[in-house]
Amino acid sequence: MKDGLEGVIACETKISRIELVDGKGILEYRGYDIRDLARKSSYEEVAYLLLYGELPKRYELQDFKIELAERRELPPQIIGLLTHLPPYTHPMVVLRTSTSYLGSLDKKIDVKTREENLNKAKNLIAKFPTIIAYYHRIRTGKNVIPPTLELGHAANFLYMLSGEEPSRTAERALDMDLILHAEHELNASTFAARIAASTLADMYACIVAATGTLMGPLHGGAAQEVMKMLREVASPRRAEEYVKKKIEKGERIMGFGHRVYRGIIDPRAELLKRLAKKLSMEGVPRWFEISEAIAKAAYRYKRLLPNVDFYSASVYANLGIPDDLFINIFAMGRIAGWTAHVIEQYENNRLIRPRAKYVGDKDKKYKPLTER
Ligand code: CMC
Numbered sequence: 001m002k003d004g005l006e007g008v009i010a011c012e013t014k015i016s017r018i019e020l021v022d023g024k025g026i027l028e029y030r031g032y033d034i035r036d037l038a039r040k041s042s043y044e045e046v047a048y049l050l051l052y053g054e055l056p057k058r059y060e061l062q063d064f065k066i067e068l069a070e071r072r073e074l075p076p077q078i079i080g081l082l083t084h085l086p087p088y089t090h091p092m093v094v095l096r097t098s099t100s101y102l103g104s105l106d107k108k109i110d111v112k113t114r115e116e117n118l119n120k121a122k123n124l125i126a127k128f129p130t131i132i133a134y135y136h137r138i139r140t141g142k143n144v145i146p147p148t149l150e151l152g153h154a155a156n157f158l159y160m161l162s163g164e165e166p167s168r169t170a171e172r173a174l175d176m177d178l179i180l181h182a183e184h185e186l187n188a189s190t191f192a193a194r195i196a197a198s199t200l201a202d203m204y205a206c207i208v209a210a211t212g213t214l215m216g217p218l219h220g221g222a223a224q225e226v227m228k229m230l231r232e233v234a235s236p237r238r239a240e241e242y243v244k245k246k247i248e249k250g251e252r253i254m255g256f257g258h259r260v261y262r263g264i265i266d267p268r269a270e271l272l273k274r275l276a277k278k279l280s281m282e283g284v285p286r287w288f289e290i291s292e293a294i295a296k297a298a299y300r301y302k303r304l305l306p307n308v309d310f311y312s313a314s315v316y317a318n319l320g321i322p323d324d325l326f327i328n329i330f331a332m333g334r335i336a337g338w339t340a341h342v343i344e345q346y347e348n349n350r351l352i353r354p355r356a357k358y359v360g361d362k363d364k365k366y367k368p369l370t371e372r
Helices: 034-040 041-053 059-068 077-084 093-106 114-139 153-162 170-180 188-198 203-214 222-234 236-246 266-281 285-302 308-318 322-349
Strands: 016-021 024-029
Touching: 024 041, 024 266, 034 041, 034 170, 034 266, 034 285, 034 322, 041 059, 041 114, 041 153, 041 170, 041 322, 059 114, 059 153, 077 093, 077 114, 077 203, 077 266, 093 114, 093 203, 093 222, 093 322, 114 153, 114 203, 114 322, 153 170, 153 322, 170 266, 170 322, 188 203, 222 236, 222 285, 222 308, 266 285, 266 308, 285 308, 308 322
Parallel strands: none
Antiparallel strands: 016 024
16 A cells, blocks of 8 residues: 555546656646646636536537626625634635535535536635635725626636736736646545545535645645745745755755656646746746746755646736635635536445555453553
């Protein structure tokens, strides 16, 4: 047995494919290369693809976009929750608490027809950005900005967060980032969602499991940690010394390494690097310059390559997104993949219940309390 279930095939899926071919990482959603989707598609189109298994026709995409836009507003109970949570609550804790609360408001929580599963998935995809933006405005003492039907998924989120319509570049950047985060086979949070689904727990319970799992710094929490590192390094000149010290102390450098893309670059990181560079030309160049210096040093000292979380940090910083919302942006993208996996699990289910190899003491004699 390998620690961390490395290399273990735990289920079959038709949702995404990761393969390492000739030293390159291939990532496909439902058979479509991530590079094509990132360049040519939109987050809504990718969410449709993940949920329904096929690219939408023009009218299907139009209907899907309208359907998502109309589901963006939150029930008053959720807005009440967001105003009552202490303002120091981490936005990921807010997201998972709100997801659970949405479940309690859903009278069909236990209905698992295909139609109802898709209904719940679309609701969660549509509402995640609103929960995140509303909570951020409430905790900073500002009025919430209701969603608008006029803007696409990514642009509407940036609008609800700042109150200003984003530039075309900013909209496209977030849209592409969400596409790149939408799905990634059996990563830890998706696995958590599938385990919950395999017990036939409701969709909200599965997504709470996934959001809780995403939060850790070895998974989705890495981008927030990368930003902390960029701030600490503060100048490209200090990157080498920082990396060297970390490696000498045997510490991890956040945003590097990957369980599946071992020794090869994460294809999402390549695309995000280009995006980060483009945004830095219009925003704060420093974040990209420091990132590049860290990437060079990490490769030189330990042959480490960046993963999806590394360049996401400078992309988000240049989009004006606060550091502690970075994991939430990951969740905003991944919710499409999570819900697609929950539905796939429901539709071909067998309880996921592996075994553990026991390595503790055996055959001990029970002593009564008075003798211990
Ligand atoms: N910094 C320094 N050394 C590293 C790093 C890193 N970020 N990642 C891997 N290594 C080293 C590790 O120390 C080990 O070296 P050695 O063989 O000398 O002991 C070797 O690479 C193999 O590492 P591992 O522990 O077997 O790798 P893993 O597959 O268990 O862990 C990982 C994968 C992503 C948790 C790990 O690379 C890591 O901790 N990275 C930093 C956190 C991070 O960026 N997470 C985001 C992952 S991608 C997006 C997502 O899924 O959320």
